[in-house]
Structure formats: C-alpha cells, structure tokens
Amino acid sequence: MEILIHQILAGLATGGIYACMALAVVMIYQAIDHLNFAQGEMAMFSTFIAWQLMQWGVPYWSAFLLTVAISFAGGLALERIVFAPLRHAPVLSHIVVFIALFVIINSLAGFIWDFSIKAFPSPFGTRPLFELGLLSAHDAGMMGVTVLLLVLLYLFFRHTRIGLAMRAAAANPESARLVGIRVGWMVALGWGMAAAIGAVAGMLIAPVVFLEPNMMLSILLYGFAGAVVGGLTSPGGAVVGGFAVGVIENLAGTFIPHVGRELKLSIALALIVAVLTIKPSGLFGRRITTRV
C-alpha cells in the first residue's frame, strides 16, 4: 500500500511536467488545428535563453519573466514569418515545416550552447516537502504553477474580449472575419501564448531532467500523450491527462513485470493508440459533430 501511494505521488510529480507540456500542445492545437512537433524544441530553446540570462547575472525571476516575454515574441514572429505564408498549404507542408523547425532549433541550440548537460536552478528549492520525502518542493511548485496557468488561461478565454475573439477565430475563421476579427493575428497570438507556456514548462522541467538540447524529446511525447488522453480541445483535460500519464507510467513501471525504465516510454505511445482507438476525443474533449 505504501509503495502504491509513493508511486502515485511520484507519478503526480512527473505528471506535472507532462501537464505543463500538454497545456502548450493544446494551446497551439486550438489555434492551428495541428500538433506542433517543434513545440518541445521551442521550449528547450527558451530554457537555454533563461539559462544564458542567468549566466549573465540576471536574477532568477527577472530571467524567468524576460524569457516568457522573449518566447511570446518569438512564437508570434515564427507564425508571422514562417506559417502565415503557408496558411493555404496542405497539412503535409505544415508537418514538413514542423520537422524542419525541430531539427533547426535543436541544432542551433547545440551550436550555440553545445550538447553538454547543464544544471538549471529551481525557484522552489529541491528540499523534500514532507518528512517522508515523497514530493520535493520543486515538484509541488511545478504542480502549483501548472494549475495557476490553467486558471489564468480559463479566465483569459472566458472573460476577455481578445480571448473571445481568439476562440471565435479558431472555431469559425470565416465568420470571425465577417465580424471584423483579424484572424491571422489571432493565430499568431495563439503561437505566442503557446511558446510562452512552453517556456514556462521548459524552465520548470529543466531542474528535473537537466538542460541539454535533447531534454524535450521524450517529454514532448508524454505531453502529446497527456493532451490526447485529456482531449486535444480541452486545456483542463490536457492538464488532467498529463497528470494521469505520469501516474499510469509510474504504476506500470512498478507493478507490471518487465516494464522497467526502458519500456516506460512505450506506455505513452500505447496510451495514445488506446485513447485514439476507444475514445478519439479524449476524456474531456468535445466531440466534433458536423451536419451534412
């Protein structure tokens, strides 16, 4: 029993990482209807920017905020420069560009900061939160930030005009244009926000997995899994999905024989396949119905 509770808590701790990433994945999916394969690399690059700022002597929280702002601007610029011209291109072109971005950002980070592993500080400290040592202060802080982000996003989309305009642009671009919404800029804003959320995720994940250009490879996969489990159309679902993936992965690793560290990653993939087969809209996603 104690092992079970221990593993669930540990699962929630890693789940916080996935939840954060899943949130960024859902943000971009809402804006452009595609999964962005370069999302993880964008987050990694943002984290390197934060690391560089701190190397130059900028205090943690200033570096944090500055990185979020730079990432927002970067995401916005990426959409305007790379994706706006591709707006009417088929899905396949988008996928090719996502993969290209993935490789470019990954190599660029390696070129600038090299591939050696770097430590990244945690703002919450790494002491255990309780006597038992199940959950570290950083794990708890990461969960807190994820939930806070979710609440802020909810308030933004429900109660601001620009949030409403973004939802309208995503749901029905043609009608959105007919009420005068600049749909292209709303999509760019979605990219900016996704990049900013990714930056937060990266900076929270880096103290756990250490900073290096390939840090996001498996995490993005878990993030996708979390988003798919929760439903790609639901930010809240993505967070719950992220935590669920963390817990399932940990429990499977502990209690199912032969699923050791090596096979853990396949659990994420199995989850994606299972959810897409059984309930394609995810646990909390909207079923898309079309009148014909």
Next chain:
Amino acid sequence: MTTLLAVRGLCAFYGPLQVLHGLDFDLVRGGVTCLLGANGAGKTTTLRALTGMVRTTGALRFEDVSIAGKATEDIVRLGIAHVPEGRGTFSRMTVEENLTLGAMTRSDKAAIAADKERVYAYFPRLAERRQQQAGTLSGGEQQMLAIGRALMLRPKLMLLDEPSFGLAPRVVEELFAILRVLNREERVSLLLVEQNAALALDLADHAYLLETGRVVMSGPAAEIKRNESVRRAYLGY
C-alpha cells in the same frame, strides 16, 4: 438619393473557374435591393465578392472608397455586415457571446450593451436564450441571431444571403417584417439574395436578375414583379 455602393465590371473566380462575368449594379443609400436568380446564377458569389471572400477583378466603391481587393475584416470595419449562407453562427458559444462578437470592431462599452438590449427587443426569443449555446437554437432563432450579430456592427449596409432558407413560412414572415423595420428605423441599407422571389420583391424597392454570372434584367421591384418572364420563371404563376 445617393449611391452607397457602386459595382462595375465585377468578375469573380473560384480557382480557375470564373463565376461572375462583369456585373454592374448600384445600391442606393437607405434602399432595399434584391438579387434574384436560379441556383448557380452567382448570387451568393456576388455577396462573397463584396466582402472580399473570393478572388475578384473589377471596381467596387463603398461610400466612394475602393474596397476591391481589401481583406474581409477591413471591409467589414467600414460598415458592411454580411449574414452568410448557413448563418455563420458560432455554435458552441452562447447567444450573448455571439452578439459580443458582432461588436468586436467597436470599443464603446456602454453603447454595445445598449445595442444588445436593442437586439433583444427586436428578437425577444433571443433574450430568453441569452446563456444558451447558439448551436442549440432552432433554425429561425439562429437566423435572428445572425441578423442580430450583424446589427451589433452598426452597419450601413447589410448583406443577407437567403435569410428564408429552411424556415417555416410563419417564421419567415416575422423575419421579413423585422427586416423592413430595420431598414426604415435603423436606416440600414439591405442587399438581399433570395430564392423566394415573391417575398424578396415585396420587401425590395429595386431588383437585379442574375443568370450564369451576368445581370440580365434590372429595375424597380414592382416592375420586375409584373414582368411576364420573371413571373413564369421565378414566381411560379
């Protein structure tokens, strides 16, 4: 009587396919104009061309400003509200949110709130359903919502694409009565596309008849209505 919108030599294309072949027409400020024609005559395309939703050539002048080649959202901001085919409802949002979206180009909060109440006064059935998801409304209510959303723009010109489509005759009657009031009291000029020619000609003061992307007849609505061939082809008696 001043000209609100002048259209000269309007051609429209879907990819390589040309759908409009040089339309000329004028809309009078404060007037109700209708476009008649069979399926595929280019009525919907004409409306889409006016708000920059298809590729066009030719001259389009709204209040003496050229709108040809402009982006849809910029044309809308000049005061042209387009109630599209299929109503363009934001179906997963509430009635209230749909109306808020209609006023997205404006920033005068108090006036927006007042305009919402005015829309609800025109369409009391929408007022009862403020917090309901728009997708759950009946067809007639969705059409009312689409017109209400267009009104929130405070348009000078409203383009209506088959507002009667798929609605029960009583609902259509109610809707057209309100359109008449909007035209008289809110001074909104209307450009109406309709399959139901009898209905459209009753409301309109001027009509254009389209056939395969060309204007083949035009004149005061009353005159068009009396025309022998129009009567036989479009009014069915």
